[in-house]
Amino acid sequence: MGDFNGDGAQDLAVANANSHNISVLRGNGEGTFQAAVNIGAGINPASVAVGDFNGDGAQDVAVANWGSASVSVLRGNGDGTFQAAVNFGAGSRPFSVAVGDFNGDGAQDLAVVNLGSNNVSVLLGNGDGTFQAGVNFGAGTRPLSVAVGDFNGDGTQDLAVANEGSNNVSVLLGNGDGTFQAGVNFGAGSTAWSVAVGEFNGDGAQDLAVANYISNSVSVLRGNGDGTFQAAVNFGVGFSPRSVAMGDFNGDGVRDLGVANFGSNNVSVLINNTR
Secondary structure, three states: OEOOOOOOOOEEEEEEOOOOEEEEEOEOOOOOEOOOEEEEOOOOEEEEEEEOOOOOOOOEEEEEEOOOOEEEEEOEOOOOOEOOOEEEEOOOOEEEEEEEOOOOOOOOEEEEEEOOOOEEEEEOEOOOOOEOOOEEEEOOOOEEEEEEEOOOOOOOOEEEEEEOOOOEEEEEOEOOOOOEOOOEEEEOOOOEEEEEEEOOOOOOOOEEEEEEOOOOEEEEEOEOOOOOEOOOEEEEOOOOEEEEEEEOOOOOOOOEEEEEEOOOOEEEEEOOOOO
16 A cells, blocks of 8 residues: 555555556545556566655555566656666565665665575665665575564564465564574464564564464464564464455554455454453
């Protein structure tokens, strides 16, 4: 989601793997959207993230391209249109991209998980919409999703990576200069497909939610506030969940979960019982 034309209504950007582009659907502000406008990306785009990479106040998008070992950056013009994609190299089969400021310079950076090379590429932003060459940090086996948080409360951004092949989440603590410590793995369910970051129990420490494709569950890993996590607690959802997102769906001030289920063609909503 983003506001690509500055009208105050949220818009959508969708990665289309088979047509090698993204669709931008401008929001009308009352829950409906205009017809999609398609913009070229790399080969087999699998994930899209939103940021302002050149500091002009217009939102841009970054796209992880599974088929071309790259991330495409499409700079926004501020009116809902985008400039042609500029590609930056990543690892083998990049599958997910997230935005953060990993070296504290005020310029937004990218983290890209690479399914084929079992690592995360970190591309530091130059602040003008271009990025430095990716530096790779190890993750688990067949990583599919990356999310950004501050898991040890030191004010620097860390990474959480869901590893489909090793049924766990790798947590890479940031050093504050754009580099990361070696990943520490925490168990999730079978075939961890997607990870999201939030705070579920009101203790101020960030927690993780992981959608598990084979075990038809979402794992919740409560953070201890020092970069470590408690053992996963699993909650059943629909068949073959592939994506998890957080929101406050009932207005009680605590985060709930929404899970997209590939195998049962529905969405599971899990209401948080913390309060």
